[in-house]
Amino acid sequence: MAIVYTTSSDGVDWTRLKAALAEDHFDNGRTAAQMERSFRASYRCVYALDGDRVVGTARALSDGVCNAYIVDMWTQSSYRRRGIGRRMLELLCQALKGQHVYLFTDDQQDFYAACGFSQRGAGLERIVGRWLENEG
Ligand SMILES: CC(C)(COP(=O)(O)OP(=O)(O)OC[C@H]1O[C@@H](n2cnc3c(N)ncnc32)[C@H](O)[C@@H]1OP(=O)(O)O)[C@@H](O)C(=O)NCCC(=O)NCCS
Numbered sequence: 001m002a003i004v005y006t007t008s009s010d011g012v013d014w015t016r017l018k019a020a021l022a023e024d025h026f027d028n029g030r031t032a033a034q035m036e037r038s039f040r041a042s043y044r045c046v047y048a049l050d051g052d053r054v055v056g057t058a059r060a061l062s063d064g065v066c067n068a069y070i071v072d073m074w075t076q077s078s079y080r081r082r083g084i085g086r087r088m089l090e091l092l093c094q095a096l097k098g099q100h101v102y103l104f105t106d107d108q109q110d111f112y113a114a115c116g117f118s119q120r121g122a123g124l125e126r127i128v129g130r131w132l133e134n135e136g
Helices: 014-023 032-040 084-093 109-114
Strands: 004-006 044-050 053-062 067-075 100-103
Touching: 004 084, 014 032, 014 053, 032 053, 044 084, 053 084, 067 084
Parallel strands: 067 100
Antiparallel strands: 004 044, 044 053, 053 067
């Protein structure tokens, strides 16, 4: 079946998506409700669908003017190296024209470089309080 791309979060089964991420060792600990809240609060989301199953995600946080940040970039293991990640990034970036788009990666530099990103500066981080210690 052909992969279909959508920017709509409606119809996403968040419990099923969390299970797929966990199975792929890419679950960062959010509950299904927290996951939905974080995606819905994003500037733009892209989902890759195989039928009614989400097999890829990408989302961007943005001020809509000059700065954006990409997170939750994921293609399910058995669907990798078919151009799905690249397509999701393209669809995200279409909504980010004129903006400086930043992201952090531990080990996927080659993928992002293949998609036109280059290294600049150093990523710094701080977790305020305890990870995921917030409502929901
Ligand atoms: C990173 C990730 C999203 C890439 O998704 P994908 O759908 O496989 O990517 P694509 O097929 O669109 O790859 C596009 C190009 O990126 C490069 N690329 C992708 N994965 C690569 C890898 N593991 N090693 C080297 N190059 C890679 C290749 O040049 C590829 O083109 P090619 O297949 O024609 O050679 C996927 O590997 C993934 O979900 N990884 C686990 C989660 C993760 O680490 N996400 C990033 C967090 S920052």
